[in-house]
Amino acid sequence: xxxxxxxxxxxxVEIADEATATICSGLLVLLGVAQGDKDxxxxxxxxxxxxxxxxxxSEGKMNLSLKETAGELLVVSQFTLCASTAKGNRPSFTEAAxxxxxxELYKHFIECCENYLEKKVHRGVFGADMKVSLINDxxxxxxxxTKNKR
Numbered sequence: 001x002x003x004x005x006x007x008x009x010x011x012x013v014e015i016a017d018e019a020t021a022t023i024c025s026g027l028l029v030l031l032g033v034a035q036g037d038k039d040x041x042x043x044x045x046x047x048x049x050x051x052x053x054x055x056x057x058s059e060g061k062m063n064l065s066l067k068e069t070a071g072e073l074l075v076v077s078q079f080t081l082c083a084s085t086a087k088g089n090r091p092s093f094t095e096a097a098x099x100x101x102x103x104e105l106y107k108h109f110i111e112c113c114e115n116y117l118e119k120k121v122h123r124g125v126f127g128a129d130m131k132v133s134l135i136n137d138x139x140x141x142x143x144x145x146t147k148n149k150r
Contacts, residue, residue, distance in 0.1 A: 001041045002032040002081040007054050007140035011074050013124045014131040021122040026071030028134050031109060032081025033102035034095050041146040042105050046112030054140055067117055076124035076132055077106050099127060
């Protein structure tokens with residue numbers, strides 16, 4: 001699984017010009033599910049996302065987690081994160097998990113996040129044509145890949 005995690009002042013998902021999810025201060029996670037990803041990848045990534053210290057403390061140092069700040073979380077599926085660009089100029093998406101597998105792991109990731117946060121996680125609509133807007137705070141953007149756990 002690949003996640004692009006952005007600290008945001010606000011983020012919104014629109015489908016057909018209608019807002020389907022909106023958050024204020026928190027994290028926007030763009031989530032790509034790759035071939036071979038498992039439940040344990042979703043659990044690891046959720047734990048890392050919720051507990052990563054990306055928010056400033058009283059001294060302005062990134063020392064607080066999403067949970068500690070009571071921030072909101074918006075998760076959007078994005079299979080294009082699994083693109084291979086090794087050959088030519090057209091991305092290949094053969095490394096992305098098939099939709100029936102990806103949707104289950106996407107849901108599992110959200111469930112894990114809800115368990116760690118102890119509150120509802122906002123989400124996009126899997127497979128929909130979404131318009132995502134955000135105000136990046138910092139900017140702070142972190143990329144995590146479960147195949148490169150360091």
